Amino acid sequence: MKVVVTGGAGFIGSNLGRELLSRPDVDEVIALDDLSTGFRANLEGTGIRLLEGTILDPDALDAACDGADAVVHLAALPSVPRSVLDPVASHHANATGTLEVLQAARRAGDLHVVVASSSSVYGANRELPKREGMRTAPISPYAVSKQATEAYAMSFGHSYGLPTLAFRFFNVYGPLQSAGHAYAAVIPAFVDAALRGMPLTIHGDGEQTRDFTYVGTVTRVIADAVTRRVTDLEPVNLAFGTRTTLNALVGELSDVLGFAPQVEHVEPRTGDVRDSQADNARLRHHFPDVEPVPLREGLEQTVDWF
Ligand code: NAD
Numbered sequence: 001m002k003v004v005v006t007g008g009a010g011f012i013g014s015n016l017g018r019e020l021l022s023r024p025d026v027d028e029v030i031a032l033d034d035l036s037t038g039f040r041a042n043l044e045g046t047g048i049r050l051l052e053g054t055i056l057d058p059d060a061l062d063a064a065c066d067g068a069d070a071v072v073h074l075a076a077l078p079s080v081p082r083s084v085l086d087p088v089a090s091h092h093a094n095a096t097g098t099l100e101v102l103q104a105a106r107r108a109g110d111l112h113v114v115v116a117s118s119s120s121v122y123g124a125n126r127e128l129p130k131r132e133g134m135r136t137a138p139i140s141p142y143a144v145s146k147q148a149t150e151a152y153a154m155s156f157g158h159s160y161g162l163p164t165l166a167f168r169f170f171n172v173y174g175p176l177q178s179a180g181h182a183y184a185a186v187i188p189a190f191v192d193a194a195l196r197g198m199p200l201t202i203h204g205d206g207e208q209t210r211d212f213t214y215v216g217t218v219t220r221v222i223a224d225a226v227t228r229r230v231t232d233l234e235p236v237n238l239a240f241g242t243r244t245t246l247n248a249l250v251g252e253l254s255d256v257l258g259f260a261p262q263v264e265h266v267e268p269r270t271g272d273v274r275d276s277q278a279d280n281a282r283l284r285h286h287f288p289d290v291e292p293v294p295l296r297e298g299l300e301q302t303v304d305w306f
Contacts, residue, residue, distance in 0.1 A: 002028040002068045003226055004111075006055050006101060007075030008048060009038030011177040012116070012169075012215060016072060017048035019219035025227045032064040033075065036093075037183075042176055055097040061104035070112040070226045073101045076149070079183035080120065080140045080271040087141035094145035095152070102156045102164075112163045112229050114222060117150035118143065119170045119211070119239070119276050128243075129279040132168070132235050140271030150235045163231045167222070170239035170278055174215030174298060175305035186246065187212065187299070190253055191306050194261035204268035206247035209275045211239040214298035221287050230286050239278035240292040249295075256299045 003020050007013045008031020017029045031043060034054040043050050053060030055075045065071065076094045077083065083090035098115060105111040120143035121136040138144045150166035157164045177185060179192035190200045221238055224230070244252075254260040283290075293301075 001026045004030045004064045004068045004071045006032045006073045009033035009042050012172055013074045014042035014176055015215045016219040016222055018046055019223045021047050023223055023227055030064050055101055065104050065108035068111055071105050072222060073115045080142045082183050083140055083142035084271050090141050090145045095148035098149040098152050102152055110162055114165045114225055115149050115153040117166050117168045117235055118146040119168050121147045123273055128275055129241055129277045131279040132237060132282055154233055157233050165225055165231050166235040167238040168235050170211040170213050170276055172213050172215050172218050174302050191303055194257055195306055199262040199264040202246050202263055202265050207245050209243045209245050211242055211277045212244055212295055213239045214293035217292045221290055224287055236282045237278040237280060241278050241280050243277040252295060252299055256303055
């Protein structure tokens with residue numbers, strides 16, 4: 001198989017490329033990436049081929065998709081606060097970009113397309129756990145753009161019979177996730193600060209919860225979806241129903257590090273949801289055998305990588 005990974009030089013994409021190339025069915029992985037938040041260095045020595053370009057360019061997409069069997073569409077501007085500052089940029093990359101990817105998949109002969117949506121689509125709907133069928137209520141431009149991502153993918157399934165699958169990722173973490181920039185996710189931001197002897201910054205009281213998912217678990221599921229050509233006309237949560245407060249995360253991380261970093265609390269952030277926990281019945285239906293890496297083990301791998 002030849003697999004195109006848009007955003008393949010990013011955190012999840014470069015982990016996924018490695019996982020795909022470890023599968024006997026996969027011969028070639030092309031990363032189509034404009035390097036806006038991804039890094040060429042993430043691909044060095046992996047065998048993943050980088051095609052530098054934007055998903056907003058149909059010619060770049062056609063070049064990447066030529067002779068391919070599947071596309072995993074991860075390219076996006078992936079940050080809530082960034083979308084609050086510049087909603088139009090998020091819309092272009094995430095919503096319009098997805099439409100371009102789906103059109104390219106049709107032109108290339110109805111490729112299987114797996115897209116990345118987000119738990120942020122549940123937004124203001126506080127019901128737990130988050131079931132795919134419940135009402136979505138985005139509270140940030142990012143969440144709206146991710147709702148568009150999944151809705152376009154499923155509409156192409158309905159309208160054109162394109163074989164698609166939309167995953168709702170929750171908080172994915174692990175090696176190759178960049179830290180030390182304004183939009184860093186909480187786990188790399190915490191590990192980076194702790195290792196530099198800086199305080200960990202918590203927005204709010206720290207009792208907000210997240211369903212943290214190790215990147216190795218996420219990439220195994222996606223690679224299974226690609227090699228088995230799994231499709232669904234409904235989105236599928238990609239998380240396992242754990243619910244960890246940020247305060248508890250600090251405790252786990254302290255155990256892994258062998259010391260307790262200082263913590264500072266600042267104002268809650270606009271657009272952040274309070275609680276997050278996936279219902280995973282639909283995921284289990286498609287992927288009954290997947291065993292998630294537990295948080296402790298995932299944190300150990302992450303700290304080792306730093
Ligand atoms: P990332 O920033 O590391 O990866 C995104 C990649 O897309 C980067 O390499 C970037 O350069 C590339 N990109 C951005 N705009 C592009 C464009 N126009 N053309 C080509 N490439 C472009 O982020 P990530 O955490 O790996 O996220 C991957 C996907 O998963 C995103 O779609 C994100 O919205 C989604 N997601 C991630 C999480 C998470 O916890 N990390 C949670 C929910 C959803």
